[in-house]
Amino acid sequence: MDSLRLVSRSALLLKAVLARCPDLDTTTGHVQAFAEMMNARTGHQLPDWLDKAQATDLPELVSFVNGVRSDQVAVTAGLSLPFSSGAVEGQVNRIKMLKRQMFGRAGFDLLRKRVLLAS
Structure with missing residues (x-):
């Protein structure tokens, strides 16, 4: 029961922090979407995700997008194929x-x- 209370308290605190910082809220959404692509192995969604992330004009996110675009074929393969190193x-x-x-x-x-x- 205590762990459930701790999780719900953490979720409320996170929600409060994200409400105070729109940039962090936007970044969180994009990071979660990227993590979902990794977990579900849906690399075909990468170009759409890159366009949306590029449109945010958040310097750190745009820098990440530029790095991914520099080797997009390899990143798409990594997000799609079942192989792991x-x-x-x-x-x-x-x-x-x-x-x-x-x-x-x-x-x-x-x-x-x-x-x-x-x-």
Whole structure:
């Protein structure tokens, strides 16, 4: 019951903040729409979303739109296709963590052994 009360209180506070700042409210709507495209894998909606976001004239959002437009084909594929590089990214992060832990302690040979044995 307490968690439900906390969620409803948080929702009310968020609603109050968004009511005081129209730019933040607009940004929130666009971010939620983009997140929905990611979750539903509806990349075909990207051009329409980009046009709407560009029309807001919010500098941060327009900057994001310009970055997406610079490689729109890849972004559309990422929002549409079921493939993920999550497993690879996880391995890269694990190796980087091991490298940071070993920094200044030993050479490449010991790092190589630790990476191979840690899997």
